Amino acid sequence: MGRGTIDEPDGELVAFLRREHPRLVAALGSYLGDLMVAEELAQEALVRVAVRWRRVSRMRSPAGFAHRVALNLATSQLRRRAAEHRARTRLAGDALEAWRDPDTAAAVDLRRGLAELPEGQRWALVLRYAGGLSVVEAAEALGISEQAVRARCSRGIAQLRSRLAAEELAGEAGGA
Amino acid sequence: MSDIEQRIAQMAPAPSGPIDTARVWHRARRRRQRRLLAITASAASLVLLAGAGLVAAQPGTPHPVVDQPSNETRTDVPTDPAPEDPDAGDPAPAPIQEQQGTDARDAASGHQQQVMEALFGRTFVAIELRDDQRSYDLADGSPIVVAFSADGEAVRIDFTGGCNDHHAAIEAADRRLHLHEITRTDHDCPAELAEQDAWTRDFLEAHPAWQLDGERLLLTAGQVTLELRDDTDADSSEEQRPPARVVASEATVPGGEPAMEFADIATDPAGAVAVWERFGLSGEPPALDFASSALLAVGFGESGSCAAEFRRIDRDEGRLRLAFGIEGVADGEQVGCTDDYNPRTFVLEVDRTHLPAHGFVLELARPLAPHPRLFVLSAAALDESPAGPSVLDMATRERPQLDVVAEPSTAGAGRQIEIVLNNVGDVAVSYHEGSGFGLGARGAALRRWEAQRWLPARGQDEYDSHASLRPHDAEIGPGERAVLLTVDSTDLGPGWYRVDAIVSVGGSGGTAHVAGVFHLPPT
Numbered sequence: 001m002g003r004g005t006i007d008e009p010d011g012e013l014v015a016f017l018r019r020e021h022p023r024l025v026a027a028l029g030s031y032l033g034d035l036m037v038a039e040e041l042a043q044e045a046l047v048r049v050a051v052r053w054r055r056v057s058r059m060r061s062p063a064g065f066a067h068r069v070a071l072n073l074a075t076s077q078l079r080r081r082a083a084e085h086r087a088r089t090r091l092a093g094d095a096l097e098a099w100r101d102p103d104t105a106a107a108v109d110l111r112r113g114l115a116e117l118p119e120g121q122r123w124a125l126v127l128r129y130a131g132g133l134s135v136v137e138a139a140e141a142l143g144i145s146e147q148a149v150r151a152r153c154s155r156g157i158a159q160l161r162s163r164l165a166a167e168e169l170a171g172e173a174g175g176a
Numbered sequence: 177m178s179d180i181e182q183r184i185a186q187m188a189p190a191p192s193g194p195i196d197t198a199r200v201w202h203r204a205r206r207r208r209q210r211r212l213l214a215i216t217a218s219a220a221s222l223v224l225l226a227g228a229g230l231v232a233a234q235p236g237t238p239h240p241v242v243d244q245p246s247n248e249t250r251t252d253v254p255t256d257p258a259p260e261d262p263d264a265g266d267p268a269p270a271p272i273q274e275q276q277g278t279d280a281r282d283a284a285s286g287h288q289q290q291v292m293e294a295l296f297g298r299t300f301v302a303i304e305l306r307d308d309q310r311s312y313d314l315a316d317g318s319p320i321v322v323a324f325s326a327d328g329e330a331v332r333i334d335f336t337g338g339c340n341d342h343h344a345a346i347e348a349a350d351r352r353l354h355l356h357e358i359t360r361t362d363h364d365c366p367a368e369l370a371e372q373d374a375w376t377r378d379f380l381e382a383h384p385a386w387q388l389d390g391e392r393l394l395l396t397a398g399q400v401t402l403e404l405r406d407d408t409d410a411d412s413s414e415e416q417r418p419p420a421r422v423v424a425s426e427a428t429v430p431g432g433e434p435a436m437e438f439a440d441i442a443t444d445p446a447g448a449v450a451v452w453e454r455f456g457l458s459g460e461p462p463a464l465d466f467a468s469s470a471l472l473a474v475g476f477g478e479s480g481s482c483a484a485e486f487r488r489i490d491r492d493e494g495r496l497r498l499a500f501g502i503e504g505v506a507d508g509e510q511v512g513c514t515d516d517y518n519p520r521t522f523v524l525e526v527d528r529t530h531l532p533a534h535g536f537v538l539e540l541a542r543p544l545a546p547h548p549r550l551f552v553l554s555a556a557a558l559d560e561s562p563a564g565p566s567v568l569d570m571a572t573r574e575r576p577q578l579d580v581v582a583e584p585s586t587a588g589a590g591r592q593i594e595i596v597l598n599n600v601g602d603v604a605v606s607y608h609e610g611s612g613f614g615l616g617a618r619g620a621a622l623r624r625w626e627a628q629r630w631l632p633a634r635g636q637d638e639y640d641s642h643a644s645l646r647p648h649d650a651e652i653g654p655g656e657r658a659v660l661l662t663v664d665s666t667d668l669g670p671g672w673y674r675v676d677a678i679v680s681v682g683g684s685g686g687t688a689h690v691a692g693v694f695h696l697p698p699t
Contacts, residue, residue: 014197021195029189039191043200050204107187108570114184129181130188157180164180 013053017046020063024070027131031074031122033111045070064140067127071141113163121156128153202370295324295386296331300393300404308399315372322380322393322404332421337376339365343421344380352383353395357422362490362499420472420489423464424523428456429475438475438521443528447471455521464525472524474498477517486522498524566693568676572686577601582675582694585662593663595675595692599652605688606680607650607660620645620661625672633673644668645675652679663694670698 024045028038049056049066056062114122120142127138128149139146302320305312314320315338323334324346331346333355340362344355358377365373382397391406430438440455442448448461448471455473464471478484479502487499500522566580577600585592599605622642624633636642644667650658660677674693681688 013201017195017197017200022191025191026188030184030187035189035192038189042191043195046195046200047203050200053204109573110183110187125184129184132185157178160180 012057013050016062017050020066021046023131023133024066027067027126028070028074030114030126030130032078041070041073045073061137061140063133064137067131067133067137067141068143071123109164113160116163117156117159121152121159124149124152125156198367202367206374294388299323299407301407302402302404304403306401315368320372320376320402335376335380337369337373339369339373341419342377352385353380354383355380357486359420359486360488361419362488420524420526422486422522423462423525424457426457426521427519428521429519430454430456440473442471457521457523468528470526470528472526473521474524475519475521478520479514480518481514484520486524489524489526567688567690569689572681572688573684574603574682574686575601576603576605576681576688578605578688578690580690580692582692591664591666593665593694594659595661595663595677596657597652597660597679597690598657599654602654603682604651604653606652607647607677608680620647621676623674623676625674633668665696668696670696
């Protein structure tokens with residue numbers, strides 16, 4: 001018993017979902033430090049894009065829009081997580097700190113360095129280099145000019161390099 | 177690209193698998209469909225239908241589109257609405273209790289009884305779907321099934337559109353079925369069945385009128401009629417059993433602690449009483465058949481402006497996934513809710529087939545997304561450890577590979593447990609006085625698995641090691657193993673324990689936080 005055609009997503013959307021999914025997970029994972037949450041939020045962002053695909057597909061940068069949605073989701077997530085963390089720390093010390101990722105020491109240092117950057121610089125670096133977005137796409141995602149994206153990346157890299165160098169020095173001094 | 181840029185790129189995680197585009201599309205399509213329904217209904221009430229019909233056929237779709245009915249209480253069936261009724265087609269029905277006076281409630285109560293007597297214990301399978309224009313085909317091999325059961329005074333309904341199982345309470349009034357507290361499984365379905373699932377749910381949420389004619393049940397919403405035949409004998413009631421249902425919902429959490437989530441489970445009457453008391457629930461726990469059900473309590477904070485509701489439970493790779501949404505708001509839909517914390521506990525009766533066959537512990541992870549709030553509960557059999565890795569954290573530039581196990585000691589009349597570190601990498605580690613700042617003078621702490629989390633064991637001081645722990649100095653080269661600590665379990669009660677220790681790594685001041693987990697059975 002057939003029922004005629006089933007409404008299918010257009011090929012352009014499918015290609016977009018496949019292309020942006022790993023980039024979103026990479027950016028969100030780098031920003032949040034939690035792959036599971038990153039995947040959840042990436043999918044939610046893509047669903048929201050798919051709902052508005054007809055409009056989004058005509059935008060200057062559909063990828064930038066998708067990352068902007070993801071950025072908002074991640075910010076909400078962090079706000080909630082921070083509140084919970086404060087409460088849990090108050091009530092149970094460090095007993096609730098969950099082990100997440102068997103990171104190498106270098107990754108731990110880098111993630112810590114990223115986390116200490118101002119939020120704007122952090123997002124710019126994560127979108128550009130973890131997510132692999134172009135300057136145009138990152139500008140769209142962050143709602144700022146391309147010039148501002150370049151400036152944030154430049155300042156972020158400089159600060160990160162300086163922090164990592166200081167930590168390495170401290171590490172060497174400790175081992176001496 | 178600079179070295180830092182390269183390092184950020186290399187650190188970025190990859191997805192655990194390719195994206196399921198069909199699933200994304202299905203979710204998007206469902207949300208869009210809900211929007212369209214609302215838009216259609218609004219437009220219809222203004223221009224086209226003028227109160228005449230609740231359902232309009234949409235060319236090209238496999239099922240007729242179902243709009244939500246009016247929020248007015250009516251005594252006629254929707255196939256013959258009063259033409260002068262200007263509100264027909266209003267997409268936002270209010271809870272029926274708020275719309276009725278005493279007489280109407282009495283009538284509703286009588287009708288509830290009527291529904292119970294007529295439909296209780298019966299299962300119906302769809303045989304025809306039609307509107308005033310034409311018939312619609314149903315999906316091959318996966319019929320729409322609707323079953324009715326009783327839960328005390330209430331009537332409940334189980335239904336499926338061919339893939340996921342749905343469960344809801346029914347309030348019956350004006351010869352209509354009003355569904356509440358809908359829960360459902362969330363399996364990936366072929367697009368055709370997913371679409372039929374969604375349609376079935378929309379149809380039943382549209383408060384259809386019901387009419388029983390012998391073996392035939394006619395459900396009608398607007399111009400759409402779903403004809404079903406009694407299939408009770410062919411149905412196995414066990415197969416139709418819902419995975420979970422809400423048995424209580426109260427504004428309470430254990431101890432009134434703010435900004436926390438709690439979960440607890442009971443598999444026998446005594447456990448249910450304990451859960452009831454711990455969560456501060458009123459009255460007594462319901463009498464459940466614990467041979468087939470378990471009682472699961474989940475407490476969290478809900479927004480003061482958006483009431484939470486239970487959406488669904490699902491089991492995935494040994495984990496239970498519980499989803500809670502906001503009343504009247506579709507998953508993923510944006511709403512403005514205050515970010516305050518108001519205690520809320522849901523108590524669910526869960527089908528035990530969703531749980532491990534033996535005992536289990538529950539670990540409540542943080543919600544993954546605000547709407548719906550999705551909790552993941554890891555359910556581990558009691559013969560498995562509630563903790564995973566033996567290296568919890570590392571602060572070192574070197575790359576040690578360590579494994580920590582808890583082993584019964586040959587000494588101590590079976591009451592001693594040794595925490596043994598296996599150094600399987602190529603970096604030497606050591607354990608000695610003062611290496612564990614913050615974990616006691618000897619760098620060790622004892623934790624106990626309580627209330628779904630590792631908490632300091634009774635007697636564990638903030639700075640000193642637990643009295644039951646005896647540390648051993650150890651230098652552990654690559655490929656070597658050594659006992660870090662001995663635990664005297666004489667004064668420890670039954671349960672899961674974890675010994676945390678900080679070991680020194682290599683020669684540059686690095687450390688690793690390691691843990692050994694053991695279980696003490698009841699004596």
